Amino acid sequence: MAYAYLFKYIIIGDTGVGKSCLLLQFTDKRFQPVHDLTIGVEFGARMITIDGKQIKLQIWDTAGQESFRSITRSYYRGAAGALLVYDITRRDTFNHLTTWLEDARQHSNSNMVIMLIANKSDLESRREVKKEEGEAFAREHGLIFMETSAKTASNVEEAFINTAKEIYEKIQEGVFDINNEANGIKIGPQHSTPGSPGSHMGGQQAGGGCC
Amino acid sequence: MNFLRGVMGGQQSSGVQPSGAETIQKLCDRVASSTLLEDRRDAVRALKSLSKKYRLEVGTQAMDHLLNVLQTDRSDSEIIGYALDTLYNIVSNDMEEAAESEEENQQVQTEDLGVQFTELFMKQENVTLLLSILEEFDFHVRWPGVKLLTTLLKQQGPQVQQIVLVSPMGVSRLMDLLDDSREVIRNDGLLLLQQLTKGNAAIQKIVAFENAFERLLDIITEEGNSDGGIVVEDCLILLQNLLKYNSSNQNFFKEGSYIQRMKPWFEVGDDNSGWSAQKVTNLHLMLQLVRVLVSPVNPPGSTSSCQKVMYQCGLLQQLCIILMATGVPADILTETINTVSEVIRGSQINQDYFASVNAPSNPPRPAIVVLLMSMVNERQPFVLRCAVLYCFQCFLYKNQKGQAEIVATLLPSTIDATSLSAGQMLCGGLFSTDSLSNWCAAVALAHALLENSTQKEQLLRVQLATSIGNPPVSLLQQCTNILSQGSKVQTRVGLLMLLCTWLSNCPIAVTHFLHNASNVPFLTAQISENLGEEEQLVQGLCALLLGICIYYNDSSLENNTKEKLKQLIEKRIGKEIFIEKLVFITKHEYYSKAAQKPQPSFSSPDHMMFDHEFTKLVKELEAVIIKAVYKSSEEDKKEEEVKKSLEQHDNIVSHYKNVIREQDIQIEELKQSVSSLQAKNEQFQTTVSQQLAQIQQHKDQYNILKVQLGKENQHHNTHNSNAQVNGFQPEEVNRLKEEIEELKKQQDLLKGELSEKNVLIQNLSSQAGAQIGQVTGASEEAAELQKDMETLRSQLIVQSSEINRLQTERLELLQKLEANATKTASGDHATEPKNNEHEEKLANLLKELNSTKEELKTVSEEKASLKLELDSARSTAAILQDEKQKLTLEVIESKKEQDDLLILLADQDQKILSLKNKLKELGEQVEDEDDLESGDAGDEDDLDEDGREDDI
Ligand SMILES: Nc1nc2c(ncn2[C@@H]2O[C@H](COP(=O)(O)OP(=O)(O)O)[C@@H](O)[C@H]2O)c(=O)[nH]1
Numbered sequence A: 001m002a003y004a005y006l007f008k009y010i011i012i013g014d015t016g017v018g019k020s021c022l023l024l025q026f027t028d029k030r031f032q033p034v035h036d037l038t039i040g041v042e043f044g045a046r047m048i049t050i051d052g053k054q055i056k057l058q059i060w061d062t063a064g065q066e067s068f069r070s071i072t073r074s075y076y077r078g079a080a081g082a083l084l085v086y087d088i089t090r091r092d093t094f095n096h097l098t099t100w101l102e103d104a105r106q107h108s109n110s111n112m113v114i115m116l117i118a119n120k121s122d123l124e125s126r127r128e129v130k131k132e133e134g135e136a137f138a139r140e141h142g143l144i145f146m147e148t149s150a151k152t153a154s155n156v157e158e159a160f161i162n163t164a165k166e167i168y169e170k171i172q173e174g175v176f177d178i179n180n181e182a183n184g185i186k187i188g189p190q191h192s193t194p195g196s197p198g199s200h201m202g203g204q205q206a207g208g209g210c211c
Numbered sequence B: 001m002n003f004l005r006g007v008m009g010g011q012q013s014s015g016v017q018p019s020g021a022e023t024i025q026k027l028c029d030r031v032a033s034s035t036l037l038e039d040r041r042d043a044v045r046a047l048k049s050l051s052k053k054y055r056l057e058v059g060t061q062a063m064d065h066l067l068n069v070l071q072t073d074r075s076d077s078e079i080i081g082y083a084l085d086t087l088y089n090i091v092s093n094d095m096e097e098a099a100e101s102e103e104e105n106q107q108v109q110t111e112d113l114g115v116q117f118t119e120l121f122m123k124q125e126n127v128t129l130l131l132s133i134l135e136e137f138d139f140h141v142r143w144p145g146v147k148l149l150t151t152l153l154k155q156q157g158p159q160v161q162q163i164v165l166v167s168p169m170g171v172s173r174l175m176d177l178l179d180d181s182r183e184v185i186r187n188d189g190l191l192l193l194q195q196l197t198k199g200n201a202a203i204q205k206i207v208a209f210e211n212a213f214e215r216l217l218d219i220i221t222e223e224g225n226s227d228g229g230i231v232v233e234d235c236l237i238l239l240q241n242l243l244k245y246n247s248s249n250q251n252f253f254k255e256g257s258y259i260q261r262m263k264p265w266f267e268v269g270d271d272n273s274g275w276s277a278q279k280v281t282n283l284h285l286m287l288q289l290v291r292v293l294v295s296p297v298n299p300p301g302s303t304s305s306c307q308k309v310m311y312q313c314g315l316l317q318q319l320c321i322i323l324m325a326t327g328v329p330a331d332i333l334t335e336t337i338n339t340v341s342e343v344i345r346g347s348q349i350n351q352d353y354f355a356s357v358n359a360p361s362n363p364p365r366p367a368i369v370v371l372l373m374s375m376v377n378e379r380q381p382f383v384l385r386c387a388v389l390y391c392f393q394c395f396l397y398k399n400q401k402g403q404a405e406i407v408a409t410l411l412p413s414t415i416d417a418t419s420l421s422a423g424q425m426l427c428g429g430l431f432s433t434d435s436l437s438n439w440c441a442a443v444a445l446a447h448a449l450l451e452n453s454t455q456k457e458q459l460l461r462v463q464l465a466t467s468i469g470n471p472p473v474s475l476l477q478q479c480t481n482i483l484s485q486g487s488k489v490q491t492r493v494g495l496l497m498l499l500c501t502w503l504s505n506c507p508i509a510v511t512h513f514l515h516n517a518s519n520v521p522f523l524t525a526q527i528s529e530n531l532g533e534e535e536q537l538v539q540g541l542c543a544l545l546l547g548i549c550i551y552y553n554d555s556s557l558e559n560n561t562k563e564k565l566k567q568l569i570e571k572r573i574g575k576e577i578f579i580e581k582l583v584f585i586t587k588h589e590y591y592s593k594a595a596q597k598p599q600p601s602f603s604s605p606d607h608m609m610f611d612h613e614f615t616k617l618v619k620e621l622e623a624v625i626i627k628a629v630y631k632s633s634e635e636d637k638k639e640e641e642v643k644k645s646l647e648q649h650d651n652i653v654s655h656y657k658n659v660i661r662e663q664d665i666q667i668e669e670l671k672q673s674v675s676s677l678q679a680k681n682e683q684f685q686t687t688v689s690q691q692l693a694q695i696q697q698h699k700d701q702y703n704i705l706k707v708q709l710g711k712e713n714q715h716h717n718t719h720n721s722n723a724q725v726n727g728f729q730p731e732e733v734n735r736l737k738e739e740i741e742e743l744k745k746q747q748d749l750l751k752g753e754l755s756e757k758n759v760l761i762q763n764l765s766s767q768a769g770a771q772i773g774q775v776t777g778a779s780e781e782a783a784e785l786q787k788d789m790e791t792l793r794s795q796l797i798v799q800s801s802e803i804n805r806l807q808t809e810r811l812e813l814l815q816k817l818e819a820n821a822t823k824t825a826s827g828d829h830a831t832e833p834k835n836n837e838h839e840e841k842l843a844n845l846l847k848e849l850n851s852t853k854e855e856l857k858t859v860s861e862e863k864a865s866l867k868l869e870l871d872s873a874r875s876t877a878a879i880l881q882d883e884k885q886k887l888t889l890e891v892i893e894s895k896k897e898q899d900d901l902l903i904l905l906a907d908q909d910q911k912i913l914s915l916k917n918k919l920k921e922l923g924e925q926v927e928d929e930d931d932l933e934s935g936d937a938g939d940e941d942d943l944d945e946d947g948r949e950d951d952i
């Protein structure tokens, strides 16, 4: 249970691109073809290892609909990483990336690592957005890029772990202020537990036991 | 009041008492029109002081002006503070402050006012404005701001929540209040957050995301956990808001390892400390918070993972200490029992642990027994007894092992008469005079049988000793005996629930029940009687029991077969009436209440009628019993067959279940062996990696030593002026050696060629004289030889130049070496060992050089001898050539002679021929022609040979 670092992530992107499925695949290693529409925000967590260190990922999966945008915005500032997801079989979800990115950049701390994820790579026959286009967008905006499939689990681990690696490197470079938890990073608990201060109570016993 | 007089000027002194409304209007005008900030500030301050007494007037007249001030006078925190205070006063329904009002405001009116003014205030921009004002650090601004927003939230919660949600950073800014260094603001911030999070899952999640759990748990720890004041209570309420019915936050709480941080809350066990009201409240909330995480209404996976953590981190153990401690207030004890119940419910590990807990009595008794003692103790509080029952039910929930253990304490073979057992407690309760004890014990015992046909059969073996001299009576019979004695409704309902549970799905128990001839008549009598409302519940349960006797009847008793019992119903009761009585159960209000949740909770002991699990059983059985009663005997038979095949299926299923169970055990064992192997493997791997590391270390050390050595050499060499030469020597020597090798090889080659040639020459000289025919070949060979000798000569030239070069190089080297030797010899003492080394090296080099010299010498000697040999070979060749020429001449001469001879021969032949012809003409006998002819044919050859032979 002990971890060296804790990173907070958010998953953003249009509704239906597979955000919840990606999270489920990452935390539970399973795919649920019929997934409930996310209302607001759902939480998931998993431990990973980077550089021999245990890192706890706490992930908030957001709802993509416009009506939940203001709720989603509340999560940007406190996140160290964001997975921005689009669906390769739906060009409109790719076209909306700019809006998402603007929103994210405006409300997050400047060091937040953003990973661009092209999901549903298993649906090659229905592809509408070429891999090169995703790569170009990522290059242009300084994002890491990866094609994934929440269905086959292809690259799902990598997407979450590579984001963590990037954050980890930024910590090593001293870019992140790790003492400010508002950045979405927390150093692992020290081995001392928060002890209870010595009790200073006296007086007679009150009430009676059951026997 | 001096200040007020000042504000109202001379009006008061003139004797005309102005109405509150007039004064307020004047003040409002000043706020609206005065250009002086001081003036406006005074006016707002005056409004504030009037706002309690003239709440209605200030609210209706000044609201807009006050809002205006908030917008335009942001730079002056004093006036903002007054404005906020005033707004708070008119919006708030706080009883204390309202009581100060001299007017006789009834509470209802006050509340109306608050709602009305809140509605007036409720515009998006006003709330947003208030949110931005809260960023102001000034205490006189922030504090009233927090209170005002809290009040708005209390009265218009959903609306304000929505506005906060859409305003950027809204929630996050309010969370910052928890970090305010001024305790008053932090504490009021807690109250604000309580209101903000009420019933809004989205806000609850954002607040949790903003590290609320961490911060609240920190505050609770800082304040001394349950010994802390009302702040702890406020934190706990807020935590409850965040976690209750919010599975995402519950998951976050668990994943954030916050459950572990709850454990110290309950370290209050036996420490003889006082129990202040605050401490009791705090502990109550703490226990409730644990229950929120493991509530039976949560998603099953969520509850079970929290239960696991609670055992692993020792929270359950800590709760059990409180359970067994003395001096714990009864309500805390009750809530602790309820909490332990839900922490263990359906979790095998936790249930097993609970079964192992002992009370610290002498001798130690199992906690279960001690708790059951309270359950059947009339003097214990009702809620506590309910809690114990719940705990017992949770202990047995999905716990076949626990059920078997409880039943075993009653069986003749395993009964332990020397100590109190759970079974004894339950039987005692079952047959005590206290109906509540009867009911609780019956329900508790029923839970030991739920979904467990093995225990249903086992319990049939239980015999009770009633009075001395009388034979023992079976537990089943004793239950029906008491039933027929007409005790309290509660007792009979309890016993009937136990019997229904016992007999359902257990034909043997049904047979046992029917075996007693008085039981069926008793039931039919109960059902058919026309009794008061009180008894209708009992009648319904009797109908249910009779129905079970029909439905689960294997017709092994001739007098009480399915068919006969059905006929009995028709004759004695009537099908319709029977059904009517049966369905009465599910129509009862107590039934629907009990069906809601597993925990037994009753507004009064009299309402304690139904058990939650029993309501499930009724739901299951009602329909099938109605069917069974209406069915014809043929249908029954068919049913029977279906049932049998189903039973077979069941048997198969249970067989496979057993197989699976066994496999599970095997898998478990395998898993264990795998994990032990893995552990071993890990050990080995660590040893290997340790060893690898050691090897690497050694290598590194070795490398470092090497590098150091190199450095030392260099270091040493810098002291020597001819460092370069030292460095060069081995290379130079090597090169020389190689060259010498090369030379040697060439020399060998030459030697070989030479000896070949010698052989050739010998051959030639031996053959030359004798064989004229080979002379041509010899001359060719001689030419070749000459060529060879040419190449040899050129090689020799190359070699000799090479040798010259080598010699000069050697000389140079020698000189250098000598110089070096002298330098080294004159080096300082510290470097003496090194110098010795160098000297040795030099000596070696010299030796090598000497041997090289010698080799060179031999090479040149060989070269000289080769030259000699070549010369002699050349002269031999010349001689040979001469001889060859002579031979050729001789050959020509002899050919001429041959020709002459041939001509002579031809002439003589002619002469002989003409002589022969003359002789023939003369008639003389002449020699055979043939002879002559043959002699002609071979003459040339013969002559040749002859000629040669002649020559020799
Ligand atoms: N073929 C395929 N379908 C996917 C993949 N990921 C998600 N889906 C489907 O896309 C739909 C929307 O997924 P969901 O995770 O709810 O999207 P969200 O709104 O972004 O959370 C669901 O029907 C999923 O089964 C994927 O990688 N491949």
Ligand SMILES: [Mg+2]
Binding pocket: A019, A020, A021, A036, A037, A038, A061, A062, A063
């Ligand atoms: Mg979703």
